[in-house]
Amino acid sequence: MSEAPFLTAAEIAHKVTDGSLTATAVVETTLERIARHDKVLNSFTAIAADRARARAASIDAARRAGQRVGPLAGVPFAVKNLIDIAGLPTVAGSRINRSHPPAKTDATLVTRLERAGAILVGALNMGEYAYDFTGENAHDGAARNPHDTARMTGGSSSGSGAAVAGGLVPIALGSDTNGSIRVPASFCGIFGLKPTYGRLSRAGSFPFVASLDHLGPLARSAADLALAYDAMQGPDPYDPVCADRPIEPAMERLDAGVAGLRIAVAGGYFRAGAGPEALAALDHVAAALDVRAGIELPEAARARAAAYVITTAEGATLHLERLRTRAADFDPDVRDRLIAGALVPAPFVQQAQKFRRWYRDEVLKLFEDVDAILAPATPCTAPLIGQKTLRLDGVEVPLRPNIGLYTQPISFIGLPVVAVPVVLGDAMPIGVQIIAAPWREDVALRLAHDLEMRGVVQAPRPPM
Amino acid sequence: MTDSELDAWINTGTALLGIPIQPEWRAAIRLHLGITFGHAGTVLAFELPDEAEPAPVFSA
Numbered sequence A: 001m002s003e004a005p006f007l008t009a010a011e012i013a014h015k016v017t018d019g020s021l022t023a024t025a026v027v028e029t030t031l032e033r034i035a036r037h038d039k040v041l042n043s044f045t046a047i048a049a050d051r052a053r054a055r056a057a058s059i060d061a062a063r064r065a066g067q068r069v070g071p072l073a074g075v076p077f078a079v080k081n082l083i084d085i086a087g088l089p090t091v092a093g094s095r096i097n098r099s100h101p102p103a104k105t106d107a108t109l110v111t112r113l114e115r116a117g118a119i120l121v122g123a124l125n126m127g128e129y130a131y132d133f134t135g136e137n138a139h140d141g142a143a144r145n146p147h148d149t150a151r152m153t154g155g156s157s158s159g160s161g162a163a164v165a166g167g168l169v170p171i172a173l174g175s176d177t178n179g180s181i182r183v184p185a186s187f188c189g190i191f192g193l194k195p196t197y198g199r200l201s202r203a204g205s206f207p208f209v210a211s212l213d214h215l216g217p218l219a220r221s222a223a224d225l226a227l228a229y230d231a232m233q234g235p236d237p238y239d240p241v242c243a244d245r246p247i248e249p250a251m252e253r254l255d256a257g258v259a260g261l262r263i264a265v266a267g268g269y270f271r272a273g274a275g276p277e278a279l280a281a282l283d284h285v286a287a288a289l290d291v292r293a294g295i296e297l298p299e300a301a302r303a304r305a306a307a308y309v310i311t312t313a314e315g316a317t318l319h320l321e322r323l324r325t326r327a328a329d330f331d332p333d334v335r336d337r338l339i340a341g342a343l344v345p346a347p348f349v350q351q352a353q354k355f356r357r358w359y360r361d362e363v364l365k366l367f368e369d370v371d372a373i374l375a376p377a378t379p380c381t382a383p384l385i386g387q388k389t390l391r392l393d394g395v396e397v398p399l400r401p402n403i404g405l406y407t408q409p410i411s412f413i414g415l416p417v418v419a420v421p422v423v424l425g426d427a428m429p430i431g432v433q434i435i436a437a438p439w440r441e442d443v444a445l446r447l448a449h450d451l452e453m454r455g456v457v458q459a460p461r462p463p464m
Numbered sequence B: 001m002t003d004s005e006l007d008a009w010i011n012t013g014t015a016l017l018g019i020p021i022q023p024e025w026r027a028a029i030r031l032h033l034g035i036t037f038g039h040a041g042t043v044l045a046f047e048l049p050d051e052a053e054p055a056p057v058f059s060a
Helices: A009-018 A023-041 A049-064 A108-115 A158-165 A182-188 A222-232 A276-288 A300-318 A320-329 A332-342 A346-366 A441-453 B003-017 B023-044
Strands: A044-047 A076-080 A119-124 A148-152 A171-176 A191-194 A214-219 A263-266 A372-376 A389-392 A395-398 A417-422 A430-436
Touching: A009 A023, A009 A049, A009 A222, A023 A044, A023 A049, A023 A076, A023 A119, A023 A158, A044 A158, A049 A119, A076 A108, A076 A158, A108 A119, A108 A171, A108 A222, A119 A158, A158 A171, A158 A182, A158 A214, A171 A191, A171 A222, A182 A191, A182 A417, A182 A430, A191 A222, A191 A441, A214 A222, A222 A417, A222 A441, A263 A276, A276 A372, A276 A417, A276 A430, A300 A320, A300 A332, A300 A346, A300 B023, A320 A332, A320 B003, A332 B003, A332 B023, A346 B023, A372 A441, A417 A441, A430 A441, B003 B023
Parallel strands: A076 A119, A076 A171, A263 A372
Antiparallel strands: A044 A119, A171 A214, A191 A214, A191 A417, A372 A430, A389 A395, A417 A430
């Protein structure tokens, strides 16, 4: 079992299914590893040890009885703590929500992963109320990047990034409103899938910006993303945004290769401001795919601006009563942004929503000529914890509002994206976005898997 | 907008909404409000037809 922490979900499920490993052994190793390493990584906020052990015992018993144990049999996973776990308050990274009553049931995605044989082991740290790209949290402390614990994980799915990159769990769930899966995937050197808006149910999760919220998996391989993604698909009457679409499995086409796929590299906005490490990673992936075509996403800067306005205003509306009555109990970095968001005039928001439709229509035209677009995930590698500013195009700008520069114009119109990790030399990892047309997660996953199989991208093991 | 204009907006808006703010929060609120209004100006500068539908579409 010494290698178990860095086994992929697919490998664990295979071993548990053929009996060469028990789910109980996997869970015990996982709990031991969390106990040993999470004092530093600070990725977990709750451990569901009893639940995990009971679930593992039932999977082992089912296997011994010759019953089917599912494609994720025995695979430990954990969820960002805005996702409901029965019996725990859904704190969403806040102090305020700690007084909420415990969730009565699990979130839909937790139920679906467990139905496929996976085992929930706990809840993960996050930026307060998901309004964060850093991984810092005034209440729970910053999650730490396993590749350099002085550095940020990125956020807001900070614990999800740290726990997966640190080999504590092979799969974690996060949420992504403006980049909160893709940013920690980039900084922590792992794979992250932000599916199409409406693809995966958000039922049983604490919202941030209903217009833009997505849930999705983070993992150390593209195949593990696909395994988890397939297990979570399907309509859900408890999320009005969740599309009434049939399950469209990505796993069965994962090995289809990339021949015939038309790919372009996003230029203009997506190169301006990017640091040399972000551009080197992008060029590395583009060269491996022999991509020479460039493409311009029209008005990408304006799309990012509109996403910013909608986010701050909708987020502030969600929290208005808490800002009125408990402002001092917020994380100060989040509170001050939310108060500013509450002061945004309605016409700004409505115009941003009108622009959103225009931009969607224009970007969808691009997918008549391409199947996937490559873009940087973040403008830089992981900053130091506590860092407040960032240099973009030689100009010092506030860090928090600007890490999502390249992720926001994409989630703004709900396109599916896989963030893939690139490591060049001794540098910290950094992600590249593989963006596909709506409902074509399979294309982005195929490309990510092909790149991974050829060693172009990989989730590096941290020095732990 | 100037800092004093942003401060006036903060004073009026937080009073209207009933959000109590402490003096030491003001600089960060002003910073973020200024960034947001800058982004809003970028959005408003883009001409859209009167018939442009907002992205969310309600179904009865």
